[in-house]
Amino acid sequence: MKPELYDGMLIEDPRFFEINGYRLMDIGYKTVQNFVRIAAKEREMSLSDLARLVGESRMQINNIASQKVVPNIEIVLKLAFTLNKPISDLFSLSPKSWYFHATDNFKNPLYYNMFDKTVCVSRSKSTAIESGKYEYYDTQENRYVVKNEYNKLMRMYKREHTNKRYTQIAQQEGNKLKSNELKSSIATTLEHDINQRYVQVYKKIVVPYSPIQLPESKE
Structure with missing residues (x-):
């Protein structure tokens, strides 16, 4: 039986979730x-x-x-x-499609603060963010980053690297790819790169379940 989670619960080791039947998922993950x-x-x-x-x-x-x-x-x-x-x-x-958002006893969706090591409900998370708390963490400089700064850093990173990547790939591929398609592909790659450095502070707590496929209907 899964242990109950509640707002403010301290969980020092994130492995607790997988051991007890939960998982942590990025907010906004595309399923x-x-x-x-x-x-x-x-x-x-x-x-x-x-x-x-x-x-x-x-x-x-x-x-x-x-x-x-x-x-x-x-x-x-x-x-x-x-x-x-x-x-x-x-x-x-995606493999992560078969999950539902974990809730507390009052049906409030739950999140985990990766750096404070605490469980929080969506209301607490929203209040913390609105009051200026951080949503991202810079793993290279070991500092917190607010969402506006993260968005600014993302734009700067793309401006700095897009043309360089475009020139490199265009020389390799010739005219195989259209300019707009190539730049879009590069933008997606750069977003992935920067998200390896800037990680989300809050993770969604989810519960996996086994999907059921109905048998073929008989005529």
Whole structure:
């Protein structure tokens, strides 16, 4: 039986969660992955061309292909039809999809502060952030960072490295990739790089469960 968690509970070792049937997950983690960019490339089609055929904006399709947003079912069906692919070939659930958010006895969603080593409810987390508490931690300089500073550092990092990466990849790939697609891909890579350094202070506490697939219906 899982031990009950509550607001303010001190847990020194994060391994406590896995040992007791919980898990820690990044806030904002995308549980749906897509392979739209790969499918378009197989067709030798740019994302701009795909957007035009689907009837959506280039920015929308680019954001989907870059894993920034999860499309609604209408766009999913349009993409599958246009690319002539089964939906399951374009979209899949990540292994971390089969979790639900852990709550306390009052049904308040729970989070874990990685550095204070305490459990908190969403209300406590929001209050702390609104009062100027930190949301990120710089693992290189060992200091806390507020979200506005993190966003500023992210923009600066992208400005500093995008053109350099673009030139390197363009020389290697030639004209195989469209300029906008290449820059979008680079931006995604740079975000991943900087998030290795700046980690979220708060993690979502979740509980894994085993998915159930119903048997095929009999005619």
